[in-house]
Amino acid sequence: MGSVTKKSKVNVAETLYAIVDIETTGGSVSSSRITEVAILVHNGNKIVTRWSSLINPEMEIPLHITALTGIDDAMVAKAPVFAEVAEKIYSLLKDKIFVAHNVNFDYSFLRGQLATCGQPWDAPKLCTVRLSRKLLPGLHSYSLGKLCSQVGINLKDRHRAMGDALATAELFSMLLSNDTEGLIAGMLRKVSPEQRLPANVPSTDFAALPECPGVYYFHNQKGKVIYIGKAINLKKRVASHFTGNNTTLRRQNFLRDIYHISFERCGSELMALLLECTEIQKHWPLHNRALKRFEAKFGLYHYVAINGYSYLAVGKLSKQQGCLKTFDNEAEAVRFLADKSSFFGVDTRFCRYGNAAVFQTELPLPNIDEHNLNVEKLLNEIDESVQQFALMLEGRDQNEKGIVWVENGEVYGMGYLDNSLDGDLNQIKEHLTKCRSNYYMLKLVVGFADKFPHKVLYPIISAQRQLA
Structure with a gap:
């Protein structure tokens, strides 16, 4: 031999x-x-x-x-x-x-x-x-x-x-x-990639990961989700968690806590991003910290005072009170209100610019009806800018397509539908899974629609104005 x-x-x-x-x-x-x-x-x-x-x-x-x-x-x-x-x-x-x-x-x-x-x-x-x-x-x-x-x-x-x-x-x-x-x-x-896996993770979990877009979940010993991430290539992205020279205590504890990996395939990166957002909101995993940074923190509010005048105000978001629009930060909201109040002739004395000082003048107050009409025009423009539209994206295979539906300025739902439903918008909407929309998700979808208008099922008017 x-x-x-x-x-x-x-x-x-x-x-x-x-x-x-x-x-x-x-x-x-x-x-x-x-x-x-x-x-x-x-x-x-x-x-x-x-x-x-x-x-x-x-x-x-x-x-x-x-x-x-x-x-x-x-x-x-x-x-x-x-x-x-x-x-x-x-x-x-x-x-x-x-x-x-x-x-x-x-x-x-x-x-x-x-x-x-x-x-x-x-x-x-x-x-x-x-x-x-x-x-x-x-x-x-x-x-x-x-x-x-x-x-x-x-x-x-x-x-x-x-x-x-x-x-x-x-x-x-x-x-x-x-x-x-x-x-x-x-x-x-x-x-072997298996050699890089945390000690408690079965190699079969890693072997099962496909090389396609999707969302992956890390579970602890009791099966609880402790981390959720999105990927363009699931296998490659998960493997990246277990390589490198990061030896901090937090990372070592994170790896030690992982006992199981599961995943959900998606047809595109955008669908993976949106699913990641909704799943993080659903589970709020221990090791996910980044998403909270992308939430809107300020809003534009409208109210009518006891004197009958309409007021517009910039303030921090409140769960107890709805607002007209949301913004990343106070400066962005103040800039929007200043531009719109000037364009529609709204007296600045009836605008509250957050912590900024309110402009004072000895001039007589405007006619209440004219003033309220100007505010109403401003509000109407905001309402008209919130359009309903849908995106048609790649499916997980050739027999389906991915759909994202935006309604009244929120991500209403998303899902995968077979090609037989093509063109029937009402039927498409009924088959979608409803989302708990947030500012970050809407910004992702509107940005995508503006960048890829051919993916929009029917036209949207200046989509970016929803987030201006």
């Missing part, structure tokens, strides 16, 4: 693995430090080298960390700082497969602290959480302590580096013996 080169096959029994566990002062690579390291060199059959050391983190160890690990400031006071053992750590990790339970945590800390010591290092990784889910399916929990208890591994010195590393090594040996189909070798032959 001819020999097989290493490029075509990985012999796991001849590969050296560095099985690692660390203890730290916290969860953030940027603001926390390592307090203990244990490295076991494993040749695919047994442990051949053991090394561990406490590390002086050069910062105080928080009390809750001491309560968890038993490592306090006094224990590390005379221990070496990381720079003093960096060369030793590098020599043990160099040219080996890096193995750890929830591998990205240990890997990111060691990679970051080695880099600060002038030791750039990169290595292929194996996560015993992910491997256990595949090779030991159906267990209640895959945390190290509970997993060891379920498979009969005696875990001593929990939350100390050497104790956890020894348990991980025994677990890894068990996984190697259970790997009858060459799963580990297959993962090492190539840099």
Whole structure:
């Protein structure tokens, strides 16, 4: 038989693995430090080298960390700082497969602290959480302590580096013996997207993602949606969440919380954007923060005072009071009111420009009927600028089209309809899913209509005036 080169096959029994566990002062690579390291060199059959050391983190160890690990400031006071053992750590990790339970945590800390010591290092990784889910399916929990208890591994010195590393090594040996189909070798032959996934996310979830526009959902362990995003290419966008060098505590907690990925296909980027907006409003996921920035904050109001005169006023939006128009900011609203009041001859004494001072004059007040008529003309123009229109967009396949319906200045609804409904506007409207419209969604749709007028089912008159 001819020999097989290493490029075509990985012999796991001849590969050296560095099985690692660390203890730290916290969860953030940027603001926390390592307090203990244990490295076991494993040749695919047994442990051949053991090394561990406490590390002086050069910062105080928080009390809750001491309560968890038993490592306090006094224990590390005379221990070496990381720079003093960096060369030793590098020599043990160099040219080996890096193995750890929830591998990205240990890997990111060691990679970051080695880099600060002038030791750039990169290595292929194996996560015993992910491997256990595949090779030991159906267990209640895959945390190290509970997993060891379920498979009969005696875990001593929990939350100390050497104790956890020894348990991980025994677990890894068990996984190697259970790997009858060459799963580990297959993962090492190539840099698989699965290797980049958070430890708790099933690879089948990622594999199911299509390369098309849509909305994706990240769920926590209980199934609750914790993040919603939109994408032009679902698979590519989701993968981007799990790459890069962002090692902040918030990102690490975010990745650790993800247990499941689901998605909804869309026919176009605009439909994905609108669905993302409606779904965020529906779920308000823990890790979505950006959408609130795009909401309108000011409005134009009309009221009739006890003296019978009509007034126009710029003010902050209120859930209890409807307004004529909404605006991104106060300056935009004031500018609109100033321009329109001048054009229609509305006396500025009957306009309230937010926090701006009201112009005063000794001139007599205008005739009440003439003044109110001028205000009415202004209001009529605002009403006339709010047109109803619909957009025809790409469907999810050739047999359907996407529809977005705007009515009375709001996104009424959207959906996908088969081509048999073409041209029947009333029937189209009945088949749409109603939306909880907001300013940001309307701005997206009107901007799209102005940019792509051939997508509009029937003409709209100066669509941009709705947001002027």
